[in-house]
Structure formats: C-alpha cells, structure tokens
Amino acid sequence: MSKPIIATTSLAGCFGCHMAILDIDARILQLIDLVEFNKSPIDDIKTFTKECDIGIIEGGCCNSENIHVLKEFRKHCKILISLGECAIMGGLPALRNGIPVKECLEEAYLNGPTVGRNTERILPNDEELPMILDKVYPCHEIVKIDYYLPGCPPKADLIWAAVVALVTGDELNIPYELVKFD
Amino acid sequence: MSETIKFTIDGKECQGTKGQLLVDAAADNGVYIPVLCHMRDLIPAGSCRICTVKVNGRNMAACTTPAEEGMAVENNTPEFLDIRKAIVEMLFVEGNHFCPACEKSGNCDLQALGYKYQMMVPRFPYAFERREIDATTPKIFLERNRCIFCKRCVRVIKDEEGRNIFAFKGRGNTLEINIDRKLAATMTDEIAQKAMDICPVGCILKKEIGFVNPIGQRKYDTMPIGSDIENNHQ
Ligand code: SF4
Ligand code: SF4
Ligand code: SF4
Numbered sequence: 001m002s003k004p005i006i007a008t009t010s011l012a013g014c015f016g017c018h019m020a021i022l023d024i025d026a027r028i029l030q031l032i033d034l035v036e037f038n039k040s041p042i043d044d045i046k047t048f049t050k051e052c053d054i055g056i057i058e059g060g061c062c063n064s065e066n067i068h069v070l071k072e073f074r075k076h077c078k079i080l081i082s083l084g085e086c087a088i089m090g091g092l093p094a095l096r097n098g099i100p101v102k103e104c105l106e107e108a109y110l111n112g113p114t115v116g117r118n119t120e121r122i123l124p125n126d127e128e129l130p131m132i133l134d135k136v137y138p139c140h141e142i143v144k145i146d147y148y149l150p151g152c153p154p155k156a157d158l159i160w161a162a163v164v165a166l167v168t169g170d171e172l173n174i175p176y177e178l179v180k181f182d
Numbered sequence: 183m184s185e186t187i188k189f190t191i192d193g194k195e196c197q198g199t200k201g202q203l204l205v206d207a208a209a210d211n212g213v214y215i216p217v218l219c220h221m222r223d224l225i226p227a228g229s230c231r232i233c234t235v236k237v238n239g240r241n242m243a244a245c246t247t248p249a250e251e252g253m254a255v256e257n258n259t260p261e262f263l264d265i266r267k268a269i270v271e272m273l274f275v276e277g278n279h280f281c282p283a284c285e286k287s288g289n290c291d292l293q294a295l296g297y298k299y300q301m302m303v304p305r306f307p308y309a310f311e312r313r314e315i316d317a318t319t320p321k322i323f324l325e326r327n328r329c330i331f332c333k334r335c336v337r338v339i340k341d342e343e344g345r346n347i348f349a350f351k352g353r354g355n356t357l358e359i360n361i362d363r364k365l366a367a368t369m370t371d372e373i374a375q376k377a378m379d380i381c382p383v384g385c386i387l388k389k390e391i392g393f394v395n396p397i398g399q400r401k402y403d404t405m406p407i408g409s410d411i412e413n414n415h416q
C-alpha cells in the first residue's frame with residue numbers, strides 16, 4: 001500500500017504552527033517513513049501534484065487568497081485539520097475583528113504613530129494584492145474542517161499523536177497536558 | 183444544631199446540612215460541580231448555569247438549590263457534560279477570548295473548563311463584538327472582551343464604606359461591566375489583587391504586573407479544574 005499523503009499550508013498565521021510540526025524533532029525521520037508530503041512550505045511544493053489524504057491548515061482567512069487556498073485544500077484533501085488557534089478561531093490576526101477594515105487600514109497606513117512618510121496618503125491598492133476581508137474568518141466558517149488541534153502553537157506531542165492516530169487508525173488518547181489554548 | 187441530611191449524586195451517598203447549597207454540599211463530599219459565578223458564602227447569582235444538574239428529573243442550578251433529604255442528583259452524565267461544554271462554548275464565542283495573549287491564561291476558570299470538557303472548537307459561530315477596554319483607573323484594567331457577566335466583582339469588591347466599586351450598565355447585549363472611577367482611585371493594591379483573583383476570567387487585571395508564573399507553573403497547566411475538590415476526599 002502506498003503511504004498516506006500530507007499537504008500543509010500557512011494562511012493568516014505566523015508560521016509558528018509549522019515550527020511546531022518541526023518540533024517533533026527526531027521523530028521527523030519516523031514521519032517520512034510513515035507519510036509522503038505534497039504541497040507544503042516544508043518541501044516547497046507549491047501546487048497540488050496529487051490528491052492528498054490529510055491537509056493541515058495553519059492560520060485563518062484574512063484575505064481572498066487565503067480563501068482560495070483553503071478551498072483548494074478542501075478539494076484535494078480527504079481530511080482537513082485546523083492546526084492552532086489562528087485556524088480555529090482567527091487567533092491574534094482576528095484582534096481586528098469588530099473594527100471596520102477602513103479604520104484598520106487608516107491606522108496602519110495613515111494615522112498610526114509608526115507610519116513613515118506616506119505623503120500621498122495611499123492605502124495599498126495594487127491589483128496584484130489579495131483583497132482583505134471584512135474580518136478574519138476561522139477556517140471552519142469557510143469550508144468543512146474534520147479535526148481541530150488547539151494551541152498557539154499546538155504542542156508537537158499533540159500534533160504527533162494526532163497524525164500517527166490518523167495514519168495508523170489507532171485510538172487517540174490525549175493527556176490533559178497536551179491540549180492548551182495558548 | 184443543624185440537621186444532617188442524606189442525598190445522592192450520580193448514585194454516590196452524600197451527607198450535608200439542611201439548607202446548604204447543593205454545590206457546596208457536593209464539594210464537601212468530594213464531588214466537583216463546576217461553577218463560574220458562584221463563590222462559597224456569597225449570595226448566589228445563578229447567572230452562568232454551568233453548575234446545572236438534574237434533581238429528581240428537573241434541571242436546576244446547583245448553586246441556587248439547597249440540598250434536601252433524599253435528593254437524587256445527576257451530575258457527570260453525558261447529557262450534563264455536553265450541556266456544560268455547550269455553555270463554555272457559548273461564553274467563548276460571545277466574548278473575544280484570545281487566550282494566547284491573555285494575562286489570565288493558565289489561571290482562568292473558563293479556559294480550564296474548556297480543557298476539562300475538551301473543547302476543540304465551539305459549535306457556535308464567533309460573535310466578534312467590539313468591546314472597549316477601560317484603562318482609566320490607576321490600579322486596574324477592565325478588559326471587557328473577556329467579561330462573562332458573573333457579577334462576582336459587583337458582589338465582592340467594596341470600598342471601606344461598603345460602596346460598590348464595580349457595577350453593570352445596560353441590559354441584554356448592551357450589558358457592560360463598569361468601574362466607579364472615583365472609588366477605584368482609592369483602591370489599595372490588596373483590593374486590586376483581590377478583584378483580579380476573584381474574576382474567574384481575565385477581565386479584571388492588575389496594572390504593572392502580568393504573566394507572573396511561567397507556562398508549566400500555572401494553576402491549570404497540569405491540574406484539571408476541580409481536581410482539588412475530587413482529590414481532597416478519598
Ligand atoms: S496559532 Fe499561534 S503559532 Fe500558530 S500561526 Fe497562529 S499565532 Fe502562530
Ligand atoms: S479570559 Fe480565559 S478564556 Fe478568555 S482569553 Fe483569557 S484565558 Fe482565554
Ligand atoms: S469583570 Fe470578571 S468578575 Fe466582574 S462580572 Fe466580569 S467576569 Fe465577572
């Protein structure tokens with residue numbers, strides 16, 4: 001039987017959740033025995049070249065590109081996991097939720113105390129840039145998500161236990177210490 | 183002398199004194215019923231409903247119901263574990279709880295209940311309401327994004343003349359916790375600390391100090407909420 005295939009992505013996240021994946025340390029050798037990686041920043045495969053079994057999502061959706069990537073993941077992965085607080089509830093980027101986008105952009109680019117010289121008072125408007133959304137959305141409010149691994153970032157032992165349980169089909173018993181929201 | 187009564191919780195034989203609140207009587211028998219708004223010896227508020235149990239077939243708040251002879255109480259049944267999980271989830275989506283950036287994280291009762299009931303994601307959509315922080319008083323931040331309206335601060339924290347320092351304003355979805363600026367200016371460090379300690383979440387924060395205990399040494403890092411009550415008795 002061929003190995004299960006994993007894809008990962010970082011949407012509106014800080015990449016900390018991906019660092020937490022790498023935090024499994026030497027078990028990464030076992031991991032590459034167990035699974036194959038497809039689209040992921042870890043191997044730098046940029047587009048799906050195969051249908052995948054597990055998609056791991058870091059970060060919520062703050063712009064149109066995030067939505068696009070998340071929908072691609074749903075299309076190409078049998079199982080989707082929201083990894084970390086940003087994917088689950090928007091996380092720190094969602095601190096802007098409840099504040100109108102216009103107000104946020106003006107603070108960031110025009111009025112904030114650390115704004116440099118923006119004499120023409122331009123808000124970023126290049127058409128290459130993805131559109132910023134009215135708020136940051138948790139992933140499960142955009143597509144169906146199958147599993148959730150909380151934490152900021154989730155503990156490496158939790159990620160390891162969950163991935164191994166999914167791949168082997170063994171029951172997942174999570175010790176109290178491993179599930180934390182921070 | 184107070185009258186001793188017998189009752190059961192999930193089949194376990196318990197003893198208490200007549201008129202004692204069920205939640206306290208349970209704790210004295212080593213049974214943890216979760217609370218957020220309740221504090222022993224305080225007039226019950228009955229506002230959070232996390233302590234909901236079934237008494238003789240009816241749902242009741244264990245913090246407002248006196249224990250009585252012969253009561254049959256259901257506490258840790260799958261039905262009630264799910265009701266409580268749903269209440270925790272509701273409180274999470276109603277406020278703005280960014281645990282990774284919260285000074286109370288690791289010491290917060292709401293979060294600890296999230297851990298206890300293994301909340302992976304709330305079943306309700308996030309409200310993401312805008313709530314203002316009040317940082318105008320010398321000793322305290324009021325981080326309203328995290329208030330769960332338990333009214334503990336209103337009931338407990340008074341100035342020397344017994345006047346309330348905290349009060350609610352508004353109703354329904356405009357309800358808001360407020361602080362009396364004049365009285366707050368007279369708050370001692372001890373009172374400020376007490377206010378922070380009794381707030382079950384990270385809404386009342388003492389200024390100039392935060393994140394005192396490192397991760398791993400906080401109240402609920404390794405000990406589930408309620409285990410002190412459960413471990414104290416057999
Ligand atoms: S959950 Fe925390 S570690 Fe993960 S992407 Fe968000 S901020 Fe970074
Ligand atoms: S008050 Fe508790 S639940 Fe809310 S953000 Fe702080 S730690 Fe999390
Ligand atoms: S500020 Fe804290 S103690 Fe006061 S009502 Fe809100 S949650 Fe309860």
Ligand code: FES
Pocket residue numbers: 216217218219220227228229230231232233234243244245246
């Ligand atoms: S603890 Fe009973 S209603 Fe809040």
